[in-house]
Amino acid sequence: MTQAQPAGFQQLLEENAPELAAMVGGARASITEGGALPAHVKTLMMMVCDALLNHEQGVTNLANRARGLGATEEEVAEALGVAYLMGGLPAIVAGSNAYRNVQR
Helix, strand or coil: CCCCCCCCHHHHHHHHCHHHHHHHHHHHHHHHCCCCCCHHHHHHHHHHHHHHCCCHHHHHHHHHHHHHCCCCHHHHHHHHHHHHHHHHHHHHHHHHHHHCCCCC
16 A cells, blocks of 8 residues: 655645745746756755755755756766765765665
8 A cells, every 4th residue: 555645845835825835936947947057957956955954855856856857977976075075974874865766
């Protein structure tokens, strides 16, 4: 039997604070789309932030999103190196989740 996934923050906001959800969603979309920095680079930057904040599932999700946008394994590894440089061992422990449930 499969258990239902808990609601993500976006769904919770949409259900309870739709105006805030629209504002956050709009900002997120405009910031993460490609520009001077390609979308996969911005996604790797978010992955580094999640590693620094010890958001393990976020690291996994963002690493796979970056791969889907064209990031190479070398880019993922270099981004994890940046997380380690800035956050030490806790960041690399969380960052290792970039290799959990890899989707290519």
